[in-house]
Amino acid sequence: MKIGIVGYGVYIPHYRIKVEEIARVWGKNPEAIKDGLLIEEKAVPGPDEDTITISVEAARYAVARAGIDPTEIGAIYVGSESHPYSVKPSATTVAEAIGATPALTAADYEFACKAGTAAIQTCMGLVGAKLVKYGVAIGADVSQGAPGDELEYTTAAGGAAYIIGAGDSLIANFEGFFSFTTDTPDFWRRDGQPYPRHGGRFTGKPAYFKHTISAAKGLMEKLGTTPKDYNYIVLHQPNGKFPIRAASELGFNMDQIKTGLLCPKIGNTYSGSSLIGFANVLDKAKPGEKILLVSFGSGAGSDAFSVVVDDSIDQKRNKAPLVSHFLNPCVYIDYAIYAKYKQKFKVATLP
Amino acid sequence: MAAAARFWRKIPQRYNLIGTKCSACNKVYFPPRYICPVCRRAGKIEEFKLDGKGELVTYAVIYIAPRGFESQAPYIIGIVELDGGARVTTQIVDCDPKDVEIGMPVKAVFRKVNEDGESGVIYYGYKFTPMR
Structure with missing residues (x-):
């Protein structure tokens, strides 16, 4: 099913x-x-x-x-x-x-x-x-x-x-997912506080990059896929640079990255970020094309999904x-x- | 708390523009009426969901806002004739007062309408925005 x-x-x-x-x-x-x-x-x-x-x-x-x-x-x-x-x-x-x-x-x-x-x-x-x-x-x-x-x-x-x-x-249908989760205090907001605090540069390598790259690699290993199998990659977008760097480290090129990258124009919509980028890809993708979706949440974890676009996309x-x-x-x-x-x-x- | 209960009773209307319709004379009522004033005993009232599209009939720009709405001034209050036939008084949002026009097509959106202070219940419901 x-x-x-x-x-x-x-x-x-x-x-x-x-x-x-x-x-x-x-x-x-x-x-x-x-x-x-x-x-x-x-x-x-x-x-x-x-x-x-x-x-x-x-x-x-x-x-x-x-x-x-x-x-x-x-x-x-x-x-x-x-x-x-x-x-x-x-x-x-x-x-x-x-x-x-x-x-x-x-x-x-x-x-x-x-x-x-x-x-x-x-x-x-x-x-x-x-x-x-x-x-x-x-x-x-x-x-x-x-x-x-x-x-x-x-x-x-x-x-x-x-x-x-x-x-x-x-x-579109899900081929599978892989999650990578650790206790990493890179960004937080205590109860009752109006604004979050963050670890500055600590939000990068040990947090965003470690989790997104590990989740994406874990999923591709699990499914036996490589970056060449995907038409698009969409990552969480805390800024415009992080997703490009993470995708490049994974072996993806700008043609695969650019459609799902909306942060430069709308900012970081947090829980909406990777999902809005993913929607922009679905707005343009053709049946049979394959998408790698990778979210990131501070604290910290990443969920990676392999998605294949289905025929109903054109009708809906x-x-x-x-x-x-x-x-x-x-x-x-x-x-x-x-x-x-x-x-x-x-x-x-x-x- | 009484305000919360009063609002809660009207959630179907505020969230989803649920009115009523008399199937005898086809007149639509919003807010809902439970007896048709035209057909009276011969009327047959049924629930009717308006689709949220309509046209701006008239409007006023509010510069001196009532308490709780100060930060939104200047804002537009309008009367919208819905495609289903009823008229609603509503805020017109995401529209600069200099761009508002009688007759413009509008559609319902889901927005915060009011709140019972910083610690009270938040009331949500329909407002209208220009059709883009």
């Missing part, structure tokens, strides 16, 4: 801020930052957007693309590190808003930037065991970066939803907006509006 993707949907907010504007406020050289992080601008949530609203929009598009009855969804998992509530699931609101309630199980996941792919693995298990017909896995974030921290240039907003199922009407692709729909046109805001939308200061309420 093939297990795979029945539908997918993406949502990226309408607003953008450029690296030049953030650098202007903190007196930094924008060209050095753009060159160092390979990023030009990032997506900013509107004042009324959060992880739940982004998840709902992405999930609604996924249902539209799948063309399924939402009451047949048996599980919903929302992966994020910016759930609006500490206690009260994002997944129940999503379930209600897409018409999947009440006969389903739902929960929120957190594993830094890879909670969305962990949700996909759970759905694969439930579908494979025939415990549910469809499972929805979402990765979405309105990520936080402290004012003045280098994270502020990349922390962005967006999300993607994948409906996992089995059978013949798949957009245009039933919901493509990723390109959200890239242009967008509205550029200055740092003051950005600070207001991100609630970086308190608004006085007069009696």
Whole structure:
């Protein structure tokens, strides 16, 4: 029985801020930052957007693309590190808003930037065991970066939803996955703290590169594949440079990397990052083409998936907006509006 | 907490634009009515889901916002005629006030509508955005 993707949907907010504007406020050289992080601008949530609203929009598009009855969804998992509530699931609101309630199980996941792919693995298990017909896995974030921290240039907003199922009407099927997980304190946010902290350069070699490369190699060894077998590779994108370097070290070339690399234009959408890049590849891929998807979550772990595009892609692709729909046109805001939308200061309420 | 329960009762309307329709006269009601005021006893009311697409009938730009909405000003409040036939009063988002036009096609999106302070319940529901 093939297990795979029945539908997918993406949502990226309408607003953008450029690296030049953030650098202007903190007196930094924008060209050095753009060159160092390979990023030009990032997506900013509107004042009324959060992880739940982004998840709902992405999930609604996924249902539209799948063309399924939402009451047949048996599980919903929302992966994020910016759930609006500490206690009260994002997944129940999503379930209600897409018409999947009440006969389903739902929960929120957190594993830094890879909670969305962990949700996909759970759905694969439930579908494979025939415990549910469809499972929805979402990765979405309105990520936080402290004012003045280098994270502020990349922390962005967006999300993607994948409906996992089995059978013949798949957009793509999973050949297998391999996960690589260790206890590595490269990036964290303590309970009640508004902004995360990170280990600077420690987030690179012992964290991002070790985990993504090990997961990808582990999967290719398990399946007996090599980089030449894949048309595309999509990695988690904390900035524009890391995924290119990791993919190059694995033996992939820029033709295989470029379609899934969106960080330079939208920033790091955390739990949405690799999944939005993956959606952009599905928007363009042909039946039979093969994709290597590798997420990364600080703390730390990577999930690598080998995916083969199926015939239904051509029939379903245009039933919901493509990723390109959200890239242009967008509205550029200055740092003051950005600070207001991100609630970086308190608004006085007069009696 | 009373506000949370009051909002919870209206989740089908706020999240999914669930109204009602009289199958005798085909009139659509949103918010839902449970007796058709046209057909009265002869009416047959059924649940009806509006598809969220429509046209902006009129609007106002709010510069002096009520409490809780200060950070969104200036923002647009409009009346939208839905394709199914009902009209809703709603916020028009992701639209600069200088770009808003009567007659523009709009569609429903899912947004935060309000929240009960920093520690209270967050209320979600429909707003509308220009069709792109």
